[in-house]
Amino acid sequence: MKTIGRVDVADFPEMGLNHVPIKIDSGAYTSTIHCNKIKEFNNQLHCFFKIGRNRVEVVFDNYQTKTVVSSNGQKEERYLIKSNIILFERKYRINLTLSKRTSMRYPVLLGRKFLKGKFVVDVSKKDLSLNNK
Secondary structure, three states: OEEEOOEEEEEEHHHOEEEEEEEEOOOOOOEEEEOOEEEEEOOEEEEEEEEOOEEEEEEEOOOEEEEEEOOOOOEEEEEEEEEEEEEOOEEEEEEEEEEOOOOOOOOEEEOHHHHOOOEEEOOOOOOHHHHOO
């Protein structure tokens, strides 16, 4: 298994999002990504992402909703999408819930469902994928 630090940077090629800051959160079950605006119509999910210099609209045909318990114990209904993430120059499939994370430092949290079997977390390290090139 690959060692990942507490924070890193990833690409989401299907969504046109590059060099996105991520935080590793082994306390969270699911992974989540910041989405500024979501509109559901014509059986499609229209998502507007503004992350760093990335400004894109992505349309998803396949999506669902999921009940997520936030860090403060509140239950919240969120959209769930499937995409690809590139870490350490390797592509992985990932499930992401969509959430407004405007006030958060990191627009993406990677939870333990994604990390399990792929990564060991070393909280004393950071940006290991950048140093791996």
